[in-house]
Amino acid sequence: MTTRPAHVGSLLRAAPPDRLPEVAAEHLRTTLPAVTGMEIFLSDLTMTSLWPVIDPEGAPGGRLEQRVFGSQLPLADAASGQVLLPLTVWGDRLGVLRVELDQPAAPDLVEHLTGPADELAVALRAAEKDTDRYHQVSRRQRLTMAAELQWALLPGRSLGGERFKLAGQLEPAYAMYGDHYDWALTGDRLTLTVLNGHGDGIEAALLTTIAVNAMRNARRSGANIVEQAELASDAVYSRYGGASHVSTLLLEIDLTDGAVEAVDAGSPRALIAHEGDIRTVHLEQQLPLGMFGDGRYETQKFQLEPGDRLLVVSDGVHAATPAGRPEYGTSALLSALRRTRLQPPAEAVGTVMRALRDYHADVEPEDDAVIVCLDWLR
Structure with a gap:
C-alpha cells in the first residue's frame, strides 16, 4: 500500500513556529522532484525591500521578486528556472516565495505551487506571535521602544474583501511617536480608526495604546463608534486628567x-x-479624546459610491510644512493621490508616503505620518 505524502498545511501546523521555511522547503523537494531550492522573502517595515529568511546572509529580492510583490501575481521565469509567488493573507502582503527548478516551469506547476504558497503565508502570519525569527528579518535596524509598542498594536498592513481593498502605512517605521491606525471587519461592517496621539516618544505611544485598546474593548463588546469614542475618551482622561489627548x-x-x-x-x-x-470630506470636528472628562460625541454621515477611493491622513501628512513650505495637504497631497489612480491601495499608500518624503527633501519630519487608503469596489 502506497502512503500519500502529508498535506503541506498539516506539516506546517505540526512544525515549530520558527521552522516553517525549512519544513515547506523539504515538502516541496519531496513531492516535486524538479524543485532544487526555495527561499522566502519578507517585506521590510517600510514595504520597500524584500529580505531572505532561509539564508539571511543572501541577497535581497531583486526585480522579479519586487514585481511579484507589487502585482500580487505569480511569475514563472523560464530563463532562470524559477517560480515566484506572492505570500499574502486576507490581502495582507507578507512577501514572496521563490521556488527554484532544474527545468523550465510549466503552467500547471505554477498552479500547483499556489496552494502551498497560500498555506505557508497563513502559517507565517500565525507564527509571528510565537517566534522572533520573521520579525528579525523584516527589521533592518533597531526599533525605538515607542515604535515597538506601535508595531505590536497595528492590525496589519492591508486587508481585502469582495467589496473593498484597504491598506495603511505608518512612518517613520523605526522611531514612531503617537500616530496609529486600526481596523476590524465583522460581517457587513468595517470599522476604521486613524489616531494622532499628543506628544512624542514612549509617552505618546503609551497614550495611543490606552486609546486603541479602550476602543477595541468597546467595539468587541458590541459598542458603536460613539460608545467607542466615549469609552476611549474617558480612559485617556482618567489617566492624564486632560494633560494629554488623542485626535x-x-x-x-x-x-x-x-x-x-x-x-x-x-x-x-x-x-x-x-x-x-x-x-475633501467635510466633517464637523469635535474635541479630541481625553481632553475633558465625560466627553460626549455625535456621528455624522457620508456616502461612498462604487469606484471611490477614500484616503485618511494624520496631521503629519496634511499639515506638514517642512522648511516653511506650504502645507503638504494644500496641493502636493492631491497631486500624489492622483498618481495612485491605477494602483491598488497597498501600492497607493507607498506612493503618497514617498511623495511626502520627497516634499521634505533634506528636512527631518517633525511628526510621524499615517496614511490609510480604502477602495470601495461595489
Missing part, C-alpha cells in the same frame, strides 16, 4: 451600500478620489 477619526462603513458613519474627534483628514476628481 481621532472613527469610521464605520456599511459594506452592503457604502454608507459611512463618522466621529471626527480631531485632526485626521479624509479625502475621496473618483476618476481623477478629489474632494
Whole structure:
C-alpha cells in the first residue's frame, strides 16, 4: 500500500513556529522532484525591500521578486528556472516565495505551487506571535521602544474583501511617536480608526495604546463608534486628567451600500478620489479624546459610491510644512493621490508616503505620518 505524502498545511501546523521555511522547503523537494531550492522573502517595515529568511546572509529580492510583490501575481521565469509567488493573507502582503527548478516551469506547476504558497503565508502570519525569527528579518535596524509598542498594536498592513481593498502605512517605521491606525471587519461592517496621539516618544505611544485598546474593548463588546469614542475618551482622561489627548477619526462603513458613519474627534483628514476628481470630506470636528472628562460625541454621515477611493491622513501628512513650505495637504497631497489612480491601495499608500518624503527633501519630519487608503469596489 502506497502512503500519500502529508498535506503541506498539516506539516506546517505540526512544525515549530520558527521552522516553517525549512519544513515547506523539504515538502516541496519531496513531492516535486524538479524543485532544487526555495527561499522566502519578507517585506521590510517600510514595504520597500524584500529580505531572505532561509539564508539571511543572501541577497535581497531583486526585480522579479519586487514585481511579484507589487502585482500580487505569480511569475514563472523560464530563463532562470524559477517560480515566484506572492505570500499574502486576507490581502495582507507578507512577501514572496521563490521556488527554484532544474527545468523550465510549466503552467500547471505554477498552479500547483499556489496552494502551498497560500498555506505557508497563513502559517507565517500565525507564527509571528510565537517566534522572533520573521520579525528579525523584516527589521533592518533597531526599533525605538515607542515604535515597538506601535508595531505590536497595528492590525496589519492591508486587508481585502469582495467589496473593498484597504491598506495603511505608518512612518517613520523605526522611531514612531503617537500616530496609529486600526481596523476590524465583522460581517457587513468595517470599522476604521486613524489616531494622532499628543506628544512624542514612549509617552505618546503609551497614550495611543490606552486609546486603541479602550476602543477595541468597546467595539468587541458590541459598542458603536460613539460608545467607542466615549469609552476611549474617558480612559485617556482618567489617566492624564486632560494633560494629554488623542485626535481621532472613527469610521464605520456599511459594506452592503457604502454608507459611512463618522466621529471626527480631531485632526485626521479624509479625502475621496473618483476618476481623477478629489474632494475633501467635510466633517464637523469635535474635541479630541481625553481632553475633558465625560466627553460626549455625535456621528455624522457620508456616502461612498462604487469606484471611490477614500484616503485618511494624520496631521503629519496634511499639515506638514517642512522648511516653511506650504502645507503638504494644500496641493502636493492631491497631486500624489492622483498618481495612485491605477494602483491598488497597498501600492497607493507607498506612493503618497514617498511623495511626502520627497516634499521634505533634506528636512527631518517633525511628526510621524499615517496614511490609510480604502477602495470601495461595489
